[in-house]
Every structure is written in structure tokens, then in C-alpha cells.
Amino acid sequence: MKQTLCIANQKGGVGKTTTSVHLAAGLARKGEKVLLIDLDAQNNASSVFPESKSDSAKDSFSLFSERAPLSEIIVRTRIEGLHLLPSSSKLTQIDVLLAGKMDGFFILKEALEPHSSDFDWVVIDCPPSLSLITMNAFVAATGVIVPLQVSKFSLDGIEAILEAKGNTVKRFNPGLKILGALLTLFQQRTTMSQTVVPMIEEHLRLFESKIPPSVAVEEAHLLNQSLYEYQPKNKATKAYLQFTEEVFSLG
Ligand SMILES: Nc1ncnc2c1ncn2[C@@H]1O[C@H](COP(=O)(O)OP(=O)(O)O)[C@@H](O)[C@H]1O
Numbered sequence: 001m002k003q004t005l006c007i008a009n010q011k012g013g014v015g016k017t018t019t020s021v022h023l024a025a026g027l028a029r030k031g032e033k034v035l036l037i038d039l040d041a042q043n044n045a046s047s048v049f050p051e052s053k054s055d056s057a058k059d060s061f062s063l064f065s066e067r068a069p070l071s072e073i074i075v076r077t078r079i080e081g082l083h084l085l086p087s088s089s090k091l092t093q094i095d096v097l098l099a100g101k102m103d104g105f106f107i108l109k110e111a112l113e114p115h116s117s118d119f120d121w122v123v124i125d126c127p128p129s130l131s132l133i134t135m136n137a138f139v140a141a142t143g144v145i146v147p148l149q150v151s152k153f154s155l156d157g158i159e160a161i162l163e164a165k166g167n168t169v170k171r172f173n174p175g176l177k178i179l180g181a182l183l184t185l186f187q188q189r190t191t192m193s194q195t196v197v198p199m200i201e202e203h204l205r206l207f208e209s210k211i212p213p214s215v216a217v218e219e220a221h222l223l224n225q226s227l228y229e230y231q232p233k234n235k236a237t238k239a240y241l242q243f244t245e246e247v248f249s250l251g
């Protein structure tokens, strides 16, 4: 395993799922062995791979509730080299189910351990919260990537993420690093971006790649396709390919 990457931001709608899917698929297209883990009860990442649905009755809920081994949950996708751990709408129950359990933070990490030689990369799509599920991802991960949408609110959540990361490092996972923030839905020459970007950079390293807004992203989602399949030449597609190269070089 080169890296286990956690795509996290407790805000919804900042591009976590889009980034997780296109990073995972992008690395697989380079010939890497990749596991995409969908930990959001909304199932958005899993829905890009409808072909993987019927293969498995188990999902990430089975992992947390009954500690089902990953070998029983992981499914292939149509993209060569890309496997998926599908999500479950029942994931919202996990925080209550695991409350007070001593080892509740380590479930994902322990489940991944026997598979360290099966995958080069693990990409985890986190829910929009700093819940027990996200903490499981932080404990299992080597790196955190924070998708951010430039707005006057983008700074609000950064402190909470840095604090959660700091706590994880202190107690559970000393090696965890924040690899950087990825600007999504980014419009270069606006007053907003020119004002807010330097403020973000005071807290987080930014990836060079920035993802521009494109209707192709919504359209591809609607058609259950990745951008690489739907519009290989689109500006957002190219930006995600460039981002994939940046992350690959960190491996
Ligand atoms: N670069 C983009 N251009 C246009 N729409 C985007 C872009 N990135 C994400 N979106 C759309 O914004 C919404 C939120 O994105 P998503 O990746 O689901 O965020 P999150 O997982 O953080 O909630 C989705 O409807 C998605 O299609």
C-alpha cells in the first residue's frame, strides 16, 4: 500500500465525492490497484458504479456493525484495477451503535490491515461530519485531502478539521498528515478567489491543480459515469487528471 487517503470536510457539497471518485478512478487508469471506500450514507460515490450493486449483499454498514471481513464486502467495478467498498444508508446508525465502544475508532484500520498488499491506494469518501465514521477514516489513513469551495464560508470548517486531525495524531495515528486542500468549483479571476485563497493558504497547503466548475460534472453523475468516460476532454476532467498526477507523485 502506498497511501490511504481520506477525502474529508465536514461541509456537504464541497466536492468530496466527486474528488474521491475521480482520484480513485484516475489512479486506477494509471494501472494502480485502488480501493474506493464509500463511507457516506448518501451512497453518491457507490452510485457511479451501479454494476457493482448486485455483487454483494454486504456494505460498509456490515463492516462497522458486525465486522464483516472486507473480502466479503468489496466488489469489482467496470474500471480495471478499481474496487469499491459500497456504502449503506444505515451508516447513520453507526455513531449510536458504537458509542462508548473502546475500539470503535479502529474498525476500518483493522479491516484494511490484511489487505495491505492487495491495493496500492485506498481512497475514502467521508461523510459531511466529523463523526465516528470520519474518525475511523482518520485513524486508518496516511493522508487527508480537504476539498474546499472558495466562499466566505470556506474558512469556517478548517479549524475543526485541523483539530480533529491533531487529536487523531496525538491519540491514535501519529503518522497522519494533511496533504493539502483542493479547490473545487474554482473560478480563478474573481475577487472572491483572490481574497480567500491567501487566507486558506495560511492554514493549509494548496494543491497546484484547481477544479473548475463544469456542467459535465452533474451530467456525468446523472448518467452514473465518471468524467473520464463521459467527457475525456472537458476542463474539469483534465483538472482531475492533473490532480491525480499530483497525488500519484506523493505515493
Ligand atoms: N467541478 C464541478 N463543477 C460543477 N459541479 C460540481 C463540481 N464538483 C462538484 N459538483 C457538484 O456539486 C455537488 C456536490 O458535489 P459532491 O462531490 O457530491 O460534494 P460532497 O461529497 O462534498 O457533498 C454535486 O451535485 C456535484 O455534481
Ligand SMILES: [Mg+2]
Binding pocket: 016, 017, 018, 040, 042, 044, 126
Ligand atoms: Mg459526498
